[in-house]
Amino acid sequence: MPVTSYRSASCGCCKGWVQHMRANGFAVRDVVVADVAVIKRRLGVPARLASCHTAEVAGFALEGHVPAADVKRLLQKRPPLAGLALPGMPLGSPGMESAYGKEAFTVMAFTRTGAISSFSQHAK
Amino acid sequence: MTTPLRRRQVLGLGLAGLGTAVVGPLLWDRLQRSAARAQPAGAARLASRGGVADLELVAQATRGSLPGGPAELLTYNGRSPGPLLEVNAGDRVRLRLRNELRQPTNLHFHGLHIPPTGTADNVFLSVPPGGSFDYEFTLAKDHPAGLFYVHPHQHGLSADQVFGGLSSALVVRGDLDRIPEVAAAKETVLVLKDFASASGQEAAMGVGRMLGREGPLLTVNGAINPGLAIPSGGLLRLRLLNASNARMYRLALEGHSLVLIATDGGAIATPEPLDELLLAPGERADVLVQGNQTPGSYRLLNLPYQRSGHMGMAAAEDAPRTLATLSYAGTVPPLPLPKALIPVPALPKPERTRRFVMAHAMGTGMGGMKHDMGAMGGGGMAMGGMGMGFQINGQAFEPDRIDTRVALGSTEDWLIVNDDVMDHPFHLHVNPFQVISRAGRPESQRRWKDTVLVKAGEEVRIRVTFRDFPGRTVYHCHNLDHEDLGLMGVLQIE
Numbered sequence: 001m002p003v004t005s006y007r008s009a010s011c012g013c014c015k016g017w018v019q020h021m022r023a024n025g026f027a028v029r030d031v032v033v034a035d036v037a038v039i040k041r042r043l044g045v046p047a048r049l050a051s052c053h054t055a056e057v058a059g060f061a062l063e064g065h066v067p068a069a070d071v072k073r074l075l076q077k078r079p080p081l082a083g084l085a086l087p088g089m090p091l092g093s094p095g096m097e098s099a100y101g102k103e104a105f106t107v108m109a110f111t112r113t114g115a116i117s118s119f120s121q122h123a124k
Numbered sequence: 125m126t127t128p129l130r131r132r133q134v135l136g137l138g139l140a141g142l143g144t145a146v147v148g149p150l151l152w153d154r155l156q157r158s159a160a161r162a163q164p165a166g167a168a169r170l171a172s173r174g175g176v177a178d179l180e181l182v183a184q185a186t187r188g189s190l191p192g193g194p195a196e197l198l199t200y201n202g203r204s205p206g207p208l209l210e211v212n213a214g215d216r217v218r219l220r221l222r223n224e225l226r227q228p229t230n231l232h233f234h235g236l237h238i239p240p241t242g243t244a245d246n247v248f249l250s251v252p253p254g255g256s257f258d259y260e261f262t263l264a265k266d267h268p269a270g271l272f273y274v275h276p277h278q279h280g281l282s283a284d285q286v287f288g289g290l291s292s293a294l295v296v297r298g299d300l301d302r303i304p305e306v307a308a309a310k311e312t313v314l315v316l317k318d319f320a321s322a323s324g325q326e327a328a329m330g331v332g333r334m335l336g337r338e339g340p341l342l343t344v345n346g347a348i349n350p351g352l353a354i355p356s357g358g359l360l361r362l363r364l365l366n367a368s369n370a371r372m373y374r375l376a377l378e379g380h381s382l383v384l385i386a387t388d389g390g391a392i393a394t395p396e397p398l399d400e401l402l403l404a405p406g407e408r409a410d411v412l413v414q415g416n417q418t419p420g421s422y423r424l425l426n427l428p429y430q431r432s433g434h435m436g437m438a439a440a441e442d443a444p445r446t447l448a449t450l451s452y453a454g455t456v457p458p459l460p461l462p463k464a465l466i467p468v469p470a471l472p473k474p475e476r477t478r479r480f481v482m483a484h485a486m487g488t489g490m491g492g493m494k495h496d497m498g499a500m501g502g503g504g505m506a507m508g509g510m511g512m513g514f515q516i517n518g519q520a521f522e523p524d525r526i527d528t529r530v531a532l533g534s535t536e537d538w539l540i541v542n543d544d545v546m547d548h549p550f551h552l553h554v555n556p557f558q559v560i561s562r563a564g565r566p567e568s569q570r571r572w573k574d575t576v577l578v579k580a581g582e583e584v585r586i587r588v589t590f591r592d593f594p595g596r597t598v599y600h601c602h603n604l605d606h607e608d609l610g611l612m613g614v615l616q617i618e
Contacts, residue, residue: 010581011545012485013512047442050432051330052545088330089484091512096334098512100609103332 001075003028003062006039007053014053016095017065024068026057046114049085060084061110065093070107070120082112084119092124166202171210177217181206181231183276183290184224190341193322197289198225204289204346205315205367209274213298214265222256229285231259232277232553233294234406235388235574237267240554240597240617247277247553247598248523264592268390268466268556268572269298271313271363271408279523279612283604287337287369291315295363300391300410305462309361309412312352314344316403316447317367334484334512335432335546336370336603342426344448352424354415355454359461361385363410366403370603372547372577374429376400377413377450378422383461386410389556389572391466396569400427404549406575406602412461419452432546432580468570471558471587474537478528480516481541482548482578482601482611487513487520513610514601520610526596527613535589542578548611550584551575551602554595557588575602590617 003026007014018028033039039054040047043061051064058075061083074084085108086093092102102124109119170179186199200206211217223229228250238244244261251257272294276285293313300306320339331338344350354360362382366373375382381397388408401409425444487510513520519527530536537560540550556572563582578584600612 008545010483010543012483016486016512049330086330088332089334090330090332091334096512098609099510100513101333105330105332 001026001057003055003057003071004031005029005053005055006031006033006036008033008036011052013065013089013095016097017053018095020065020094021055021068021071024072026068026071028055044082044110044112044114045085046110046116049087049108049110049116051085051087051089063087065089065095066107067094067120067122073120079109080111081109084109093122167207168203169208169210172212172215172217175212175215177209177211177215177219179209179217179219180222181219181274181292182222182224183229183285185226190319190322195319195322197319198285199289200292204291205317206274206290206292208313209292209294211263211294211296213263213267213269213296216262217260219259220256221251221259223251223253225285226253227278227281228252229276229278229281229290230257231274233259233261234273234275234551234553235270235408235556236263236272236294236296237554237556237592238263239593239595241593241595245554245597248596250278263296267296267298269296269300270386270388270390271295271365271410273365273367273406273408275367279521280608283333283337283369283608286367286604287320287339289317289319291317291365291367293363293365293367299466300386303391303462303465305359305460306361306385306412306465308459309359310354311361311363313363313365314448315346315365315367316373317343317346318369318371319343333605333609336605338369338371342445342447344424349446350448352448352450353453354413354450355456356415356419356452357456357458358415358454359459360413360415360450361410362413363408364401364403365408366405368405370405370431370605372405372429372431373403373447374400374427375403375447376425376427376444378425379417380413380422380450382411382413384409384411385462385465387571388574391468392569392571393465393468394569395461395463395465402429402577404547404575404577404602405604406549406551407573407577413450414459414461415452416458417452421452422450424448424450468558468572470570471589472535474535474587475531477537477539479539479541480550480599480613481518481543482514482516482550483543484512484514484545484609485518486511487515487610510610514606515610516613519613521600521607521612521614523614525614526616528599529616529618530590532590532592532594532617535587538586538588540576540578540584540586542580542582545580547577547579547603548606549575549577549602550586550599552586552588552599552615553597554593554617555588555590557586560585560587594618 063085
């Protein structure tokens, strides 16, 4: 399934997520843009769910370091959502692996109208 | 060595409201203390007498509650913020730190110009649980007057401990306090500190360690929206300390200018009226407020601030929040503002320029942490080393590696480059610096600083003379989660 990922040149973690997605069978186009915010607005990512990079797959937005397993579940079920978001840059999420530790995180789902709900919980 | 605590009384909290105390007066734990100590247990203020400051701080976990449920807060002497410490230039300072935490801790005397070695501002020492350490140093007779900051600097735990509540403001009395118009002002120290909610859910919603943890509960001296009083015609000297882990404060007082008279390292030359004042973690400022408006109530506001460049991350709040409320009470003959303060001399021409580039990245070094790499897992480990963290010039903090060697007495320009997607407040220990330019624009006025905000994608040029004290110290990001995640370097002054 083709994924297009948009990131700024200076961000030090977005490439790690692209590698994670490729390792999980996604064909990822890695695009460097001057202003990621333009992409976020176009895809309707709520500001409070923002992370560093933003991607598109099959008409869904993927914000931040969303695990590939969550993306696969999204594509299987095709729920009426605008996309998934992992806000911020949690340590231990895909592309954010660190010897400094791991953080629990929640992948959020959002709709075209901006309704937000929990999609999956990931323990430490 | 240590004395067991007797926790007789820790009161719960009400919900937010005008003047609701959160952690200050309510969290007080009666300590069983040795009779040799002159200061009463749990005092809000500890001061020097006769040229000697004999102080004690007990770091401890204290049960209390926050809106949403019970919480364990970290306190000095049962308080968060800890007691206000007040000393004079020229004093001998003896400060016993007793560690009643379950983890090691230590102290950093943020902003003081004292040795980085021995029993002074030595952040490389560590006080184990149950242990104690006697810090001891003398402040120079000409040490600038100012508001300084005592907090833990235990690498890997600094953010947890400061975010948990450990901090004390330290006032050094001296030159600035003798200016008549300043001396006539009514003085209030305001420690600005956010706390996590009892559930801690905000971290799971993205404002975690990589961005630096913020809490939704804003307190001033441990209270939610405390009242401040000013007489009509009067002058109020607000002494502001950002003791938060990562939160920025963009301050404005309704209807009033904030007249800046001092920055981190002491007085500026000429008072400077400001509509708003931005304080990064670790920064301080003294401002004068004139009671020259229609008597009434005016809110001290924290205006929204975006600290992650253009990306929308960490946009925790999109509306102003009230920190405190200023109310008019009584009338006095109008007090004037000072016309001039204390000259800030230009530093000598720099002998060299160094460049420090801050960013987050997958690291290759060990970063001073001896973790089991097997615990990391995941595809990112193909890159080896520490995995994700923060770096200066491509290297994460390593306590045994000297990154920068400077000559005692020399002057240097440091170009601090933020090549990251989020802001980094840069802090240098022991020697104050002057900001020469930000993003290529020269500064309007010389000021003594020890912490300067370097916004995402920007560059700041600072100038510093390494005076008086040889030894090993550090420079780092004062978003303390970033410091703990590697954004720190070791400086050897020799």
